[in-house]
Amino acid sequence: MNDFRLKLRIKAASLATFAASMKDEGGNIFSVFDEILDRKDKEAFLKQHSKVIWLTGLSGSGKTTIAKILERELHSRGYLTQLLDGDNIRSGINKNLGFSEEERIENIRRIAEISKLFLNCGIITINCFVSPTRSIRKMAEDIVGTDDFIEVFVDTPIEICEERDPKGLYKKARAGKISDFTGISAPFEAPEKAYILKTENKKAEESARELMDHILPLIVKEES
Amino acid sequence: MNDFRLKLRIKAASLATFAASMKDEGGNIFSVFDEILDRKDKEAFLKQHSKVIWLTGLSGSGKTTIAKILERELHSRGYLTQLLDGDNIRSGINKNLGFSEEERIENIRRIAEISKLFLNCGIITINCFVSPTRSIRKMAEDIVGTDDFIEVFVDTPIEICEERDPKGLYKKARAGKISDFTGISAPFEAPEKAYILKTENKKAEESARELMDHILPLIVKEES
Numbered sequence: 001m002n003d004f005r006l007k008l009r010i011k012a013a014s015l016a017t018f019a020a021s022m023k024d025e026g027g028n029i030f031s032v033f034d035e036i037l038d039r040k041d042k043e044a045f046l047k048q049h050s051k052v053i054w055l056t057g058l059s060g061s062g063k064t065t066i067a068k069i070l071e072r073e074l075h076s077r078g079y080l081t082q083l084l085d086g087d088n089i090r091s092g093i094n095k096n097l098g099f100s101e102e103e104r105i106e107n108i109r110r111i112a113e114i115s116k117l118f119l120n121c122g123i124i125t126i127n128c129f130v131s132p133t134r135s136i137r138k139m140a141e142d143i144v145g146t147d148d149f150i151e152v153f154v155d156t157p158i159e160i161c162e163e164r165d166p167k168g169l170y171k172k173a174r175a176g177k178i179s180d181f182t183g184i185s186a187p188f189e190a191p192e193k194a195y196i197l198k199t200e201n202k203k204a205e206e207s208a209r210e211l212m213d214h215i216l217p218l219i220v221k222e223e224s
Numbered sequence: 225m226n227d228f229r230l231k232l233r234i235k236a237a238s239l240a241t242f243a244a245s246m247k248d249e250g251g252n253i254f255s256v257f258d259e260i261l262d263r264k265d266k267e268a269f270l271k272q273h274s275k276v277i278w279l280t281g282l283s284g285s286g287k288t289t290i291a292k293i294l295e296r297e298l299h300s301r302g303y304l305t306q307l308l309d310g311d312n313i314r315s316g317i318n319k320n321l322g323f324s325e326e327e328r329i330e331n332i333r334r335i336a337e338i339s340k341l342f343l344n345c346g347i348i349t350i351n352c353f354v355s356p357t358r359s360i361r362k363m364a365e366d367i368v369g370t371d372d373f374i375e376v377f378v379d380t381p382i383e384i385c386e387e388r389d390p391k392g393l394y395k396k397a398r399a400g401k402i403s404d405f406t407g408i409s410a411p412f413e414a415p416e417k418a419y420i421l422k423t424e425n426k427k428a429e430e431s432a433r434e435l436m437d438h439i440l441p442l443i444v445k446e447e448s
Contacts, residue, residue: 037295037307045304071261080269080304082345083261092367093337096330106320113317114338121306123345143316 042122048079049219052115052144053126053211056137056191057154058183059169060161062199062207063128066154069208070215071126079219082118084111085128099180108136112143119148124219132182134189150218151194152211158183160200266346272303273443276339276368277350277435280361280415281378282407283393284385286423286431287352290378293432294439295350303443306342308335309352323404332360336367343372348443356406358413374442375418376435382407384424 043050053070055063064085071081090097094110097103108131115125131137141149161183162170173181180186195214199207267274277294279287288309295305314321318334321327332355339349355361365373385407386394397405404410419438423431 036292037299037305041299042304045299068260075261075265075269080266080345081261082341084341088341088344092340093334110317110334114341116316117306117308117312117338118342118345120312121304121342121347 039120039122042120043221046080046122047221048122048124049221050119050122051124051148051150051215051218052112052119053124053150053152053215054115054131054137054140054144055126055128055152055154056131056194057156058158058161058188059130059181060164060166061154061156062204063154065204066197066199066208066211067126067128069205070211073208073212074124074215074219079124080122081124081126083126083128084114089114101180105136105139108140109143112140115140116144119144124215130182130188132186132188134191137191150215151191152214153191153194153196154199154207155190155196156199263344263346266344267445270304270346271445272346272348273445274343274346275348275372275374275439275442276336276343277348277374277376277439278355278361278364278368279350279352279376279378280355280418281380282382282385282412283354283405284388284390285378285380286428287378289428290421290423290432290435291350291352293429294435297432297436298348298439298443303348304346305348305350307350307352308338313338325404329360329363332364333367336364339364340368343368348439354406354412356410356412358415361415374439375415376438377415377418377420378423378431379414379420380423 039050053067055067057063064083064087067083067085071083074081089107089111093114094107097107108129111127111129115127118125131140137151141151165171169178169181170184172178173184178185182188195211197207197211202210263274277291279291281287288307288311291307291309295307298305313331313335317338318331321331332353335351335353339351342349355364361375365375389395393402393405394408396402397408402409406412419435421431421435426434
């Protein structure tokens with residue numbers, strides 16, 4: 001598989017060289033490719049199928065930790081990915097959104113639309129958001145498109161999440177300082193048709209490996 | 225230059241193969257790379273420097289036409305790009321925004337934040353938005369970061385833009401059906417320090433070629 005991808009990259013580079021030299025010789029620059037670039041062109045360029053991997057699960061369930069390991073691993077195998085999570089979304093494009101129900105919906109809507117832009121650029125997006133309800137995930141799926149939306153439930157018992165409490169949010173929720181906190185004062189609706197990634201008694205590396213095994217067949221692009 | 229990029233791609237593929245085989249032999253998967261992936265990793269993977277090319281200019285000035293040719297050409301030379309314009313922004317993430325002053329600012333703010341995500345993913349973003357005022361472009365520049373923000377003024381006389389009127393907007397603006405229309409009933413503030421792309425008496429292909437000559441030195445990544 002690694003040799004295979006190496007071969008693909010060499011082929012892509014050779015084709016680019018060939019196309020460019022054709023144009024240089026003819027002196028007629030900008031005339032070889034007439035069509036507008038689309039997703040297929042980007043996927044062919046990157047030698048991968050783009051998908052949106054949507055990790056749902058409680059706060060502290062390990063979504064971002066697993067996603068970061070997964071991203072690193074996919075990168076080392078020659079795949080281009082984009083990780084989206086609270087860190088780069090809530091501090092940037094969605095910094096003007098709070099946590100009302102309306103704003104939580106708008107938060108996920110924008111994330112799904114951004115994912116779609118990356119999808120159309122041929123990139124594998126790995127999203128880490130609690131996205132606790134079926135309706136909010138359905139909205140994301142409708143925006144992205146069902147065929148490209150890979151829902152993954154990071155299934156970690158709430159006791160473990162609360163014990164980890166990496167951001168101190170469970171403590172605040174228990175003290176009543178955060179309202180509508182998923183798992184404490186607001187429901188988490190387990191997905192009905194997602195890939196279920198059970199993390200209990202596993203290292204994050206093991207969970208990421210399991211997830212990679214699930215994803216690789218969906219993103220690998222065979223030579224055509 | 226084409227041979228050079230070919231060599232880079234082979235090298236990248238070889239390294240990926242080498243890293244993966246190391247891991248397979250050791251049986252100790254997920255242990256070679258410890259750091260979180262960042263922009264430098266993505267740029268190294270893509271063998272390019274990412275930038276945000278921000279095309280400003282009147283409606284009908286040729287921004288998107290030039291950008292599409294530019295994107296196709298960069299693609300054929302081995303660069304990964306993302307084109308953002310009204311078509312993929314106003315119909316998607318910004319479909320809930322109108323054209324009040326506040327909403328126009330929010331429109332550009334979100335676009336700049338999205339560009340920054342692509343920038344951090346190593347991708348060259350080509351943006352086509354009227355963005356008529358210095359203050360709105362300054363906001364975009366502040367979000368993206370001055371070093372990565374390449375402002376380009378697509379300088380086409382308004383008479384030509386109005387004659388083209390591809391979306392019939394000038395006609396509507398003259399009839400008073402659109403208020404605050406840039407160039408007719410709202411000002412366009414020419415940039416002070418942008419690259420000026422004069423398009424008069426040039427084919428779009430020639431303008432795109434001129435722009436590419438300006439951009440290539442900024443995105444080419446030498447072997448380190």
